[in-house]
Amino acid sequence: MKAAKRLFLEQGVGPTTIEQITSGADVAKGTFYLYFSSKDDVLSALRERFAQDLLAGIKTAVTETPDGDWKGKLAAWAAASVASYLESIRLHDILFYGSPPPTREGLINNIVIDHLAGLLQAGVDAGAWSIDDARFTAVFMFNGLHGVVEFVSTGEKRVNQKRLTRRLEGLCFRAVGETP
Amino acid sequence: MKAAKRLFLEQGVGPTTIEQITSGADVAKGTFYLYFSSKDDVLSALRERFAQDLLAGIKTAVTETPDGDWKGKLAAWAAASVASYLESIRLHDILFYGSPPPTREGLINNIVIDHLAGLLQAGVDAGAWSIDDARFTAVFMFNGLHGVVEFVSTGEKRVNQKRLTRRLEGLCFRAVGETP
């Protein structure tokens, strides 16, 4: 999986051959098929692992913020997301926007968005902010943030993470009707 | 190009062969190479055309809104975007998220986002709203909207376009610091 990840990042999924993966991992070609049934299968495994890691990081950050501080939790969510994505936006895109997109179910998006939707709804229930539809807003926020990180990553020379985070926190606040 | 578009939608880009395209277009295989240099080349052409059409629709809607009515223009932008994407979100995804990703330059995103950023900045200059960085907000808004449309398209049975548009307008207003 390490070899596959490296190669996918270097040349994309399509052009990477099984042979290259096994060469990179210093095993024989047949060995690959002992553990994976196809290239898509490795992709699945990488997705799974990526999603778990990402969600874990976000959850930790949000949980560490004191209960009751809803704006703080939302800011923590944004900051953790930005940090994670800055580190691995290319891997994310390769895994989740690769040619035959998976069932759209089981996308990383889903578990991360589920979690965010939960957070937003909890804020609503606690009277912290007011929004029409938590899931809806979660999708908007997630995609907006993701897009911005991607935009920034491919555009600027060096990313000013601090300013980026501050601005995204501001946009998240506005999305729930708060002022930055 | 018509045949290619249909096939890409039906089975994805990768699995579509040149032979299928030429069969579908009722020409010989060699003829393909008189007009395109490769499959990626057709993809490029389809992208170009798609982006032009999309931007044209948005521009018209925005222009038709009376000058000075900034919220109206933003709402028009959102409504036109939703309408266009609802009709062709799958084609968009196939064209712009297929592997191997294009140069990140020349993405449809760019010309549409450029336009939106212009609109936002104009609003700022006119004192209609206040935002930190127009381009930044434009990227956020564009991706948020796109994500929501995609989410809605793959999820619900039938899409309630009116409600969807209303909610997205609201989120766009909030993103520029206005109340829905």
Place this chain on the structure above:
Amino acid sequence: MKAAKRLFLEQGVGPTTIEQITSGADVAKGTFYLYFSSKDDVLSALRERFAQDLLAGIKTAVTETPDGDWKGKLAAWAAASVASYLESIRLHDILFYGSPPPTREGLINNIVIDHLAGLLQAGVDAGAWSIDDARFTAVFMFNGLHGVVEFVSTGEKRVNQKRLTRRLEGLCFRAVGETP
């Protein structure tokens, strides 16, 4: 060998893998190579066993017919052959007509034909019938009978064994110049 036989019958020799055989026999793959050197080796063993069983059945039937009754012995040969083949014609064909053909030596044919040729020659010596060349006639008779059984097995819904046997006895009689 039991597992191999079952699999050969179910899917043919070629498509059967060593892995399937060892799975079917509930042993590890390596164990196979402790007892056989290759798939052809199992095939050989199955052939040997098949030929022994078949010849034993025929010999018994022929021996049980009183000495001197040559037509009776020939009829017994035919009846026993029909009975045996009806039960296992598919196995026979798989074992003896599979590619690559064995050395043509060691074919079941040989030991069964040898025996039949002996019987025919004994009849000649005893003045029971008159034929040109015993071995020659034995080959003809053996193959004719085998072909008929195969023909009948693959063709009809249900085989009328009694009638089949009677007719084949008749043909065997004719082949040695006797009337049925």
Place this chain on the structure above:
Amino acid sequence: MKAAKRLFLEQGVGPTTIEQITSGADVAKGTFYLYFSSKDDVLSALRERFAQDLLAGIKTAVTETPDGDWKGKLAAWAAASVASYLESIRLHDILFYGSPPPTREGLINNIVIDHLAGLLQAGVDAGAWSIDDARFTAVFMFNGLHGVVEFVSTGEKRVNQKRLTRRLEGLCFRAVGETP
């Protein structure tokens, strides 16, 4: 097809690779798939051609014998069959006894046996001889003859075709109840 036939004869069907066939025919590997869909497909084509040629030879010989001379026609059938098979018994065996045997329908056997059965029945109708069941006897005769030719081909140093033919005619006569 010529190259395939040669290779099948030299090394058997299984061990022959598509690559060898195309090399032998001095074309590229892909060209093979322009005309055949698989190795089995070539096999089919060779079978077809073989059966046509064989049957044509037999029919000619039988037809050339004066009508009314039933024993002559049967002798002609035997002689033509022997001659054809002696020339190409190995090819026949490779084509028709290869591993995954075709549907047992469409076997050469069928069209040749059909023809022979017709001849035998015509003889019965004309009162030339008496047999129980024409098709049945045809199968017996065909397989007997085929087996003998095969036996002789693989056994002796040099085949005495004249004596072989005479003896097989004799056996065919006996099978219809005539004396040689």
Place this chain on the structure above:
DNA sequence: AATGAATGAGCGTTCATTCAT
């Protein structure tokens, strides 16, 4: 004696691309 993970040569098949007609 038994195991089963590892091997890697070799297979059938596909398909973008060329070019003589």
Place this chain on the structure above:
DNA sequence: CATGAATGAACGCTCATTCAT
């Protein structure tokens, strides 16, 4: 301009065989 037969590199995948445990 258009054709489509021919190409052949490249791929995913299988499976008989080995051998350290």
